[in-house]
Amino acid sequence: MPTSQDMTTDLDPGLLDALQHQVAVFARRAEQTRLGGTGQLRNSMDRAAYLLLNRLDQEGPMGVKALAAGMGIDSSTVTRQVAPLVDTGLVKRTSHPEDGRAVVLQLSPRGQARLEEVRSSRRELMAQVTDGWSEQERESFCTLLTRFNSALSARQAGLPPAEPAAEAEPAAPED
Structure with a gap:
């Protein structure tokens, strides 16, 4: 069975460093803003x-x-x-x-009712943050982020990561 060291030997260390850095930045920014939405509902639900x-x-x-x-x-x-x-x-x-x-x-x-208010506010935030992105870019980002979250979830559960589907649709949000 390959070790984690074996698995990373064929991968670009610079790209992996950039990826882990961007994930860390995303986590910090998401926590700082709590991705809580816009207007009065910003940061209104943990x-x-x-x-x-x-x-x-x-x-x-x-x-x-x-x-x-x-x-x-x-x-x-x-x-x-x-x-x-x-x-x-x-x-x-x-x-x-x-x-x-x-x-x-x-x-x-x-x-x-409260959940719908927060969802609406968060949808507005996502629209603002991805302003200028094409619908395809939003879909691709959602698909890849869903896949990333699923892989993290599987790892936490001690399961092997799932194989990606050929034309995967964005999945329901992972909790």
């Missing part, structure tokens, strides 16, 4: 809250364990991150429809 609300919106009500597994984080982390969302009425706890003893988390109507 990353964890956005990702949790988005997951519940995309996949529907679910338990803490399922939410944690889908996001690749620990259940205790989800519990800690969900608590303020419940307290502020963005998420509600309900009984599982098939097992009344189990609790599921569900996006509340207030949470749905």
Whole structure:
């Protein structure tokens, strides 16, 4: 089995250095701005809250364990991150429809409205940041960023990176 050193011998070290540097710069800038959107909604929702609300919106009500597994984080982390969302009425706890003893988390109507406000603001930010890009450039960037995030997720889970599809469509946002 090739080692990570073997895998990088055939690759351009200068390009890999530039790539890791740009990823580090992106991470810093994304955290500084929190890619929170524009106008009054700028920086108005932290990353964890956005990702949790988005997951519940995309996949529907679910338990803490399922939410944690889908996001690749620990259940205790989800519990800690969900608590303020419940307290502020963005998420509600309900009984599982098939097992009344189990609790599921569900996006509340207030949470749905708030999420849509933030999404709209973030769409505007993405439009501004990529102003001057062609639609194809936006699609290519989204496809490559999705592939990059998927590879990082697979690595974190101890899985080999997936082979790229020939004509891959941009995937749903990774949490």
